[in-house]
Amino acid sequence: MNRRKLLRLLSQGLALGSFAKLSSATGQAPSPRSFSEKSFESMKTLGAPLREYGERSEFEKEVVRYISPNLRTRHSGADFTPLEKLEGVITPSSLHFERHHGGVPSVDPAEYRLVIHGLVERPLMFTLQDLKRFPSVTRTYFIECAGNGQNGYRNPPDPTLTATRSRGLMSNSSWTGVPLAILLKEAGVKAGARWLIPEGQDAAAYTRSLPLEKALEDVLVAYAQNGEALRPEQGYPVRLVVPGWEGSIQVKWLRRIEVADAPVMSKDETSEYTDVMADGTIRAFTWVMDPESIITYPSGQQAISRGFHEIRGLAWSGHGRIRRVEVSLDGGNSWKQASLEGPLEPLAAVRFKYNWVWDGKPTTIMSRATDEAGNTQPTPEEFFARWGRNNRYHYNAIQAWHVGADGKVLNGDKALPGALAPSRLGAAGRGGCGGEA
Amino acid sequence: MGLAVALSALVLAQGRYQIGQPLSEEEVRRWNVRPSVLATGAGLPPGEGTVDQGAQVYAAQCAACHGGSGEGGAFNRLVAEPFPVTKETNPRDFAIGNYWPYPTTLFDYIRRAMPFATPGILSDDEVYAVVAYLLYQNGIIDGSQPMNAATLPEVEMPARALLQLDPTTQKKFPWITLP
Structure with missing residues (x-):
């Protein structure tokens, strides 16, 4: 430090009072009760110039999707949206959860074609430009992996669980596309058609069965997400959006739709994405996502101090709008109504909030959603009582967070009696879509 | 203006936009490189394969990931011991013999998506053969017949007896029945 700078520092220290001096002199970040002259530096020089495509702040680089270190491969599996690090309801496209079965294909939009064939009057092929010429619809919908909540099957519960790992296989976006009903009308569906078999252009040539009725109701052939083209990992250039239904039926990189009189019974609707129930039966076509909510603040691995906090969380349901969200501040003994931040759109995530003054005593907080x-x-x-302990999908039970006397927040779920040994039902035993196999 | 209105009325006759290229059935076939195989057997191609042939295909193309005889390795177990699947079966033990309800799914999926890193390299005969081998390993067929478009859809899978339609789905779509 030269003499002139030292003099300047000293004079500022005198001017501002003694609390600013220490942090400036040591070059460390000031305590929250203080500030440093470093804050003034950006006012003395020009900032960064214009740039063609924006990036988030360099200080936000730790806000990333969670990828389990235990995955068998990163070409088939899932990663999680960092729910507790986001605000509002729209998931930034870069942080939308991923789930794919054979890696993310690179599809050239100039080469892209969608073919509709089978029980139709006119088999048709569309280019991307063709699809964009049709009347468009923009709607906000959540997409949730059927395996979301899979950590809830762990018993005893993982104390280090975060909101991300609890429910981060749900993301919420504004989707733009052409209603599939319009394309089907263009091709002319023949009598006897009941099913659609959409196929992806990935290495798994991923297929599922979708009832024609749902397609005519609200399914979108989407080419935009949050105002720009789909991200490759969300299906660029074109995917299905099947509002309210499990994510795995919302085929990405959509290249072909066969109109049929019977379902295909593909691998991902028979040996995966089927549900083992408590009575030992296995359920097929469990498409609709039941209501869920999760408190994102304060949540697992965060820490709070005594005083005011706005409890914040997300709620959504595949059955329609969220009608109410209640929070409990006493481990589920009593419930209070949270406020919902509108607009309340059907089949979309909603933000709920509750004003809370924490008195510093240990407690367990939780939320529960009710849909319309x-x-x-x-x-x-x-x-x-209804679902098997060894099921892998559709876990939507209440998530509890325990706030300790020190303000540290941990998983507040209780161990359940009659559990299988954790060694038999640990994360390693789970299917791929939970993202932590 | 008048012409534009007349034109749009003409284009939208029958509620269609006249966008998209009509394809011949031959063109559809060329695009449909991995045709779906339905539970009815619709979509199964000509060709066939035996258990012995399948053992060779399996050893060369599948064993590295799924274990020497389907017991599982880096990737999923394919041969099941615990049957039936109960609410206490570890999902790690879900496999063809105890969880897969339709034999045709094996052909559809293996031709569609396997081997994992090089999908599409197996011939239809090789797919039939490896399906035969896996059904045999699971104790579902005795290996006396080759698998082909006639025999495969007739194979009875033990897990089919456990499979039921989701009640929410049944309520919304009363016409749906599982094959």
């Missing part, structure tokens, strides 16, 4: 069809999130006990 009257479905309410179950407790884990209620959930497991």
Whole structure:
């Protein structure tokens, strides 16, 4: 430090009072009760110039999707949206959860074609430009992997769980596309058609079965996400958006739709994405996502101090709008109504909030959502009365967070009696879509 | 103006936009490089394969990931011991013999997506053969017949008895029945 700078520092220190001096002199970040002259530096020089495509702040680089270190491969699996690090309801496209079965293909939009064939009057082929010429629809919908919540099957619960790892296989975007009903009308669906078999242009040539009725109701052939082209990992250039239904049926990199009189019973609707129930039966075509909510602040691995906090969280349901979200501040003994931040769109995530003054005593907080069809999130006990302990999908039970006396937040779910040994049902035993196999 | 209105009325006759290229059935076939195989057997190609042939295909193309005889390795187990699947079966043990409800799914999926890193390299005969081998390893067929478009859809899978339609789906779509 030269003499002139030292003099300047000293004079500023005198001017500002002694609390600014220490942090400036040591070059470390000031305590939250102080500030440093470093804050003034950006006012003395020009900032960065214009640039063609924006990037987030260099200080936000730790806000990333969670990729489990235990995956068998990164070409088939899932990663999680960092829910507790985001605000509002729209998931930034770069942070939308991923789930794919054979890696992310690179599809040249000039080469891209969508073919509709099978039980139709006119088999048709569309280019990307063709699809964009049709009347368009823009709607906000959540997409949720059927395996979201899979950590809830762990017993005893993982104390280090975060909101990301609890429910981060749900993302919420504004989608733009052409209603599939319009394309089907263009091709002319023949009598006897009941099913659609969409296929992806990935290495898994991923296929599923979709009832024609749902397609005519609200399915989109989407080419834009949050105002720009789809991200490659969300299906660039074209994907299906099947509102309210499990993510795995919303085929990405859509290249072909066969109109048929029967379902295909593909691998991902028979040996995956089917549900083992408590009575030992296995359920097929469990498409609709039941209501869910999760408190994102304060949530697992965060820490809070005594005083005011706005409890924040997300709620969504595949049955329609969220009608209400309740929060409990006493481990589920009593419930209070949270406020919902509008607009309340059907089949889209909504932000809920509750003003809370924490008195510093240990407690367990939780949220539960009820949708307009009257479905309410179950407790884990209620959930497991119906669903098998070894199921892999559709876990939607209430998530609890425990706030300790030190303000540290941990998973507040309780171990359930009659559990299988954790060694038999640890994360390693799970299917791929949970993202932590 | 008048012409534009008349033109749009003409284009939208029958509620269609007249966008998209009509394809011949031959052109559709050329685009449909991995045709779907339905539970009815619709879509199964000509050709066939035996258990012995399948053992060779399996050893060369599948064993590295799924274990020497389907017991699982880096990737999923294919041969099941615990049957039936119960609410206590570890999902790690879900496999063809105890969880897969339709034999045709094996052909559809293996031709469609396997081997994992090089999908599409197996001939239809090789796919039939490896399907035969996997069904045999799971104790579902005795290996006396080759697998082909006639025999494969007739194979009875043990897990089919456990499979039921989701009640929410049944309520919304009363016409749906599982094959």
